[in-house]
Each structure stands twice: as structure tokens, then as C-alpha cells.
Amino acid sequence: MYTTLLHQYQLTLSSRNALFDYCETVKPEDLLKPLATINNESMASLLLHVANCYVFWLANSVMQEKHAYFKGDEHLDLTAVRNVYGQVDLLMNEFLNHFKDSLDVPLLITRPDGSQLTRSPFEIFTHAITHEFHHKGQVVNMSRQLGYTPVDTDVVRE
Template identity: 65%
Template sequence: MQQILLQQYRLVLSARSALFDYCKTLKPEDSLKPLPAFNNESILSQLIHVANCYLFWLSKTAMQQLRPFFNNEEHQDIPSVIQVFDKVDIMMHEFLHYFSGSLEQQRLITRPDGRQLTRSPFEIFTHVITHEFHHKGQVVSMSRQLGYTPVDTDVVRE
């Protein structure tokens, strides 16, 4: 199953690369512009949020590793965000290696608010990639609100 998840993550990387290539064409000030329709978040803050979701679920929650969250103020342009996602990719490979023999085994997880839930590494993997695609759609929509015409950033694209 680990090989299948690696293949699936490669598809995520391809779609992410298309999004980042598109984001490089945006004016830097537009990437930082808070949009009221998106809770005054910016394109870059959405992307950092996605990276922090990977960090929270893969590293902190599943592997119980202490790593600092990525800070919006330190990542004010697309090249910096791309570097953040290079670290996310390393985390994903560590995660898949860490759980290579137990991807479907249920584990007790304690959330920061103290609530507990039971999830498998496979479910966590699925959560973080679908969460990324949700926010990828928001980033594309945000750029449209800023007057841009987005490119196709889906997994299956021409």
C-alpha cells in the first residue's frame, strides 16, 4: 500500500506544482492581499495553513514529533512557500516510512483541545491531501476575485 500512496502523493505534487507555477505569475502584492470573502486570509496565508496542517497531522499527531509551525510572516513570497512545501514533502516521506507496515492500524489521537479520536495513518494521509485540494480550490478562487484567470491545477489536466 505504501507504493500506492507514494504514487498518489506524486499526483498531489504534480497538481501542487501547477498551482505554484500559476502563483508565480501573480503580482507579489496580490498574493499577500487579505480577502474578506476568505476570512481576510491571503493566498500565501492559505498555503502556509495547508503546510501547517501537514505538520500537525503527520508530524505532531501521528509521529509525535515536535517541530515548529510555519509562520506567515516568515514566508512572504511564493519561492519561500515552495521551500516550506519541500519540508512538507520530506515529512510525508518520513510519515509513509514510519507507518509502512501499519498504515491501516487504528491509533488513538489526542487533539490539542484534549478530545480524542481514533484514526489510521491511511485516514490521516487522506485527510491532509484532501485538505490541500480544498484550499487549492480556494487559492484559485481567490486569484479569480483578484482579477486573474486561473490555469487548470487538477490532477488530470491537459
């Protein structure tokens, strides 16, 4: 399963890179423009939210490490956001390598509010990448609302 998840994450990276390449065509000020239709979030803030969710689930919750979250005021351009995702990729590689022989083993996870849940590393991996795809769709939708014509950023694209 480890090899399959590595491959699946590579597909996620391909889709993410298509989104980032598309975002290069968006004016920098539009990447930072909050939209009321998406809870006054901006495209950049949603991208950082996704990166921080990777940190929360993979590092801080499952591996019980204490990684700092990425701050919006320190990542105000696409180059900085891309650099954040370079760190996310390293984190994902560490996570998959750490659990490569126990991806289906349930783990007790304590949330910041003290509540607990039991999930396997496979479930957390799946949650993290589907969460990214959910917000990727919102980012594309936001760009459309700002007058841009999005490109195909799906895993299967031409």
C-alpha cells in the first residue's frame, strides 16, 4: 500500500502544480483579495489553510510532533506559498515513510480541544488529500468570480 500512496500523492502533486501554474496568471493582488462568497477568504489564505491542515493532521496530531503553522502575513505571494508546499511535501514523505508498515493500524488521536478519535494513517492521508482537492475547487471558483478563466487542474486532464 505504501507504494500506491506514494503514487497517489504524486498525482496530487501534479494537480497542485497545475493549480499553481494557473495561479501564476492571476494578478498578485487578486490572490490576496478576500471574497465574501467564500467566508471572506482569499485564494492565498485557502492555500495556506490546506498546508496548515497537513501540518495539523500529519505532524501534530498523528506523528505527535510540534510543527509550527504557516502564517498568512509571512506568505503573501505565490512563491512563498509554493515554498510552504515544499515543506508539506517533505512532511508527507516523512509521514508515509514513518507509517509504511502500519498504514492500516488504528491510532488514538487527541485533538486540541481534548477530544479523541481513532483513525489509521491511511484514513488521515486520504482526509488530507481530499481536503486539498475540496479547497482547490474553491480556489478555482474564486478565480472565476474574479474574472479569470481557469484551466483544468484535475488529476486526469489533457
